[in-house]
Amino acid sequence: MTAMQKIYRAAIWLWFAAYALCILYPLFWLAMNGFKSNRNFFLDPWGLPDKWLWKNYVSAWDAGVGQYFLNSAFVTVVSVLLVLVLGSMAAYGLSRFRFRGANLLLLIVVSGLMLAPQVSLISLYKMLQMIGLYNTRWALIVTYVAFQLPFSIFLMRSYFLSIPRELEESATIDGCSTWQVYWHIILPMGKPILASAALLTGMNVWNEFMFAMVFIEDSALRTIPVGLMNLRSQLNTDFGVQLAGLAISAIPMIVMFILFQKQFVRGMMAGSVKG
Amino acid sequence: MLKSSFHNARSALPFILPALLLIVLFVFLPILFNLYYSMFRWSAFERNGVFVGLDYYVKLFQDPIFYTALKNNSLYAVISLLFQVGGGLVIAAILEEKVIRRWQPLFRTVFFLPAVISISVVGLMWQLLYNPEIGLINGALKAIGQTQWMHSWLGDSKTAIYAVVAVSQWQYTGYMTMLFLIAMHKIPGELYEAAMIDGANRLRTFFHITIPQLREMILVGSMITVIGAFKVFDEVYVMTFGGPGRSTEVLGTMLYRAAFRNDEMGYASTIGTAIFVITLGLSLLQMRLAKTGQEV
Numbered sequence: 163m164t165a166m167q168k169i170y171r172a173a174i175w176l177w178f179a180a181y182a183l184c185i186l187y188p189l190f191w192l193a194m195n196g197f198k199s200n201r202n203f204f205l206d207p208w209g210l211p212d213k214w215l216w217k218n219y220v221s222a223w224d225a226g227v228g229q230y231f232l233n234s235a236f237v238t239v240v241s242v243l244l245v246l247v248l249g250s251m252a253a254y255g256l257s258r259f260r261f262r263g264a265n266l267l268l269l270i271v272v273s274g275l276m277l278a279p280q281v282s283l284i285s286l287y288k289m290l291q292m293i294g295l296y297n298t299r300w301a302l303i304v305t306y307v308a309f310q311l312p313f314s315i316f317l318m319r320s321y322f323l324s325i326p327r328e329l330e331e332s333a334t335i336d337g338c339s340t341w342q343v344y345w346h347i348i349l350p351m352g353k354p355i356l357a358s359a360a361l362l363t364g365m366n367v368w369n370e371f372m373f374a375m376v377f378i379e380d381s382a383l384r385t386i387p388v389g390l391m392n393l394r395s396q397l398n399t400d401f402g403v404q405l406a407g408l409a410i411s412a413i414p415m416i417v418m419f420i421l422f423q424k425q426f427v428r429g430m431m432a433g434s435v436k437g
Numbered sequence: 438m439l440k441s442s443f444h445n446a447r448s449a450l451p452f453i454l455p456a457l458l459l460i461v462l463f464v465f466l467p468i469l470f471n472l473y474y475s476m477f478r479w480s481a482f483e484r485n486g487v488f489v490g491l492d493y494y495v496k497l498f499q500d501p502i503f504y505t506a507l508k509n510n511s512l513y514a515v516i517s518l519l520f521q522v523g524g525g526l527v528i529a530a531i532l533e534e535k536v537i538r539r540w541q542p543l544f545r546t547v548f549f550l551p552a553v554i555s556i557s558v559v560g561l562m563w564q565l566l567y568n569p570e571i572g573l574i575n576g577a578l579k580a581i582g583q584t585q586w587m588h589s590w591l592g593d594s595k596t597a598i599y600a601v602v603a604v605s606q607w608q609y610t611g612y613m614t615m616l617f618l619i620a621m622h623k624i625p626g627e628l629y630e631a632a633m634i635d636g637a638n639r640l641r642t643f644f645h646i647t648i649p650q651l652r653e654m655i656l657v658g659s660m661i662t663v664i665g666a667f668k669v670f671d672e673v674y675v676m677t678f679g680g681p682g683r684s685t686e687v688l689g690t691m692l693y694r695a696a697f698r699n700d701e702m703g704y705a706s707t708i709g710t711a712i713f714v715i716t717l718g719l720s721l722l723q724m725r726l727a728k729t730g731q732e733v
Binding site: 171174178181182184185186187188189191192203204207208248249251252254255256258259260261262263264267270271273274276277278279280281282283284285286287288289304305307308309311312315334339340344365368369371372376386387388390391394401404405408411412415416418419420423427430431 | 465481536556565566576668671688717
C-alpha cells in the first residue's frame with residue numbers, strides 16, 4: 163500500500179468515525195441526561211449524572227408516556243396487520259392475475275404513493291367528523307392504512323412477481339382455488355417482504371405526527387409523537403423527566419430496527435427486483 | 438380451469454377491492470373535496486361556508502409568506518439533494534469497498550438509526566442541542582475555542598431555517614445510504630472485475646460503473662427527496678413552528694396555521710391545492726424521466 167492510499171484510508175475512517183459519533187453521541191446525551199436532576203442538568207449538561215435518578219424514567223412514564231405508549235402500540239399493531247392483510251391480497255391480485263384494467267388499477271394504487279398527506283388533511287378532518295371517527299383511534303388507523311397501502315402493495319407486488327409460477331400451476335392442477343394459492347403459496351413464500359413491509363409500516367405509523375395531532379382531540383387517546391409535545395409544555399421546568407420521556411419513546415423503534423434489520427435488508431433487496 | 442381463474446377479473450377483484458376502496462376513499466377523494474373546500478370561506482365549527490370562488494387563490498399569490506414558504510421548501514430540496522442523495526451515494530460507494538466492507542453492517546446500522554426515531558423526539562432533542570446556553574453545539578464550539586461562532590441557532594431568523602434543514606440531513610442521510618447500498622448489491626461484480634483488469638482506478642469505476650448502473654435508483658432517490666422537501670411539516674412544527682418571525686414557514690406549517698390557528702379552512706385548502714399541484718408536477722416529471730431512463 164502506498165503512502166497516499168494510507169492517507170486516503172485514514173481520512174475515510176476519520177470521517178466515518180466522526181459521522182458515527184455525531185449520531186450516537188446526541189442519542190447517548192439524551193438518554194444520560196434523562197437521569198439527571200434539573201439542577202444537575204443546567205450546571206453540567208455534558209457530564210455524567212451526579213446521581214442516577216431512575217425515578218425520572220418512572221415519572222415520565224406516569225406523566226403520560228405510558229398511556230401514549232399503549233395508544234401508539236395499539237394503533238401501530240392494528241395498522242400493520244391491516245396493511246399486511248389488505249396489502250398482500252391486493253399485491254397478489256395485481257401480480258398474478260391477467261385481466262383488462264389490471265394496469266389501470268395498478269396505476270391508481272401506485273399514484274397514491276405520490277400524494278402529500280397535507281393535501282388531504284383538511285378534508286379528512288371534515289370527513290372523519292362526518293362519519294363519526296374523529297377523535298377515536300380508528301381515525302388514525304383508517305387513514306394510516308390507506309396512506310401506507312400504496313407503498314406496501316408496490317413493494318410486495320414486485321416480490322410476488324419473482325415467485326415462480328410453476329408452483330401455482332401445479333397447485334391449481336391439484337385443485338387449489340385462488341384463495342388457497344394465496345394462503346398456502348404466496349404468503350409463506352413472501353415472508354421476507356412481509357417482514358420488510360411490516361417494519362417500514364410500523365416505523366412510519368409509530369412516528370406519524372400530523373394526522374395524530376389533527377385527528378385526535380382527547381389527550382387520553384394521543385400517540386407518542388404528539389403526546390411528547392404535551393409533555394414538553396406540561397414539564398416545562400423538569401428537563402430530566404422530559405428527556406427521559408424522549409428516550410423511552412425512541413427506544414422501541416431502535417430495538418426493533420436492530421433486531422429485525424437483517425430481514426429488513428434482505429426483504430428490500432429481494433423486493434426491489436425489477437418486475 | 439387454470440387459465441379461466443387467473444384471467445378473470447371477477448376472481449382478481451375480491452383481492453384488490455378492499456385496499457383499492459380504502460385508497461380511493463381516504464387518499465384520492467379528499468383531494469377532490471379539498472379543491473371544493475378551497476372555494477368557500479368556512480370555519481371548522483360552522484356547517485355552511487360562503488362561496489368565494491377563486492378569491493383565496495388570488496390571496497395566496499399576494500401573500501408574502503407563500504413566497505417565504507416556497508423559498509424554504511426549495512432550500513430544503515437543494516440541501517437535501519446535496520447531502521442525502523449526493524452524500525448518501527458517496528458513503529454507500531465507500532462502504533462497498535473491500536477494505537471497509539467488513540464494517541459495513543455496523544456503519545450502515547449506525548447511520549440509519551436516526552431515521553427510525555420519531556421527528557418529535559429528534560426535534561425536541563435538537564432544540565436542546567441548539568440551545569445557546571446549555572446546548573451541545575455551542576458547547577462544542579466553545580471547547581474548540583471558536584466562541585465567536587457561538588449563536589442562538591434556532592432563535593435567529595437568519596440561521597433558523599438552516600438549523601432545521603440540518604436536522605433533516607442528520608436524520609435521513611443514512612436512510613438514502615441504505616437504499617443505495619441495496620441497489621449496489623445488484624450490480625454484477627464482473628463489471629468491476631473487468632474494469633480492474635483494464636486498470637481502472639476506484640474513482641473511474643465509481644463514475645463509469647456505479648453511477649450509470651444506479652441511474653434509476655439515483656433518479657428515484659432524487660425525486661423522493663425533492664417531493665419530500667415539499668411535504669415537510671413535522672420538523673418545522675416541532676422546532677420553530679415557522680418562527681422566529683415567520684422565517685422558517687414552509688407550505689405545510691402555513692397550511693396548518695391557516696386551518697387550526699386562524700380558522701381559515703378555505704384558505705388552508707387553497708394552500709393544500711398549491712402543495713398538490715407542486716408535488717403532482719414533480720411526480721409527473723419523475724415518471725417522464727424514469728421512462729427516458731429505461732430507454733437509454
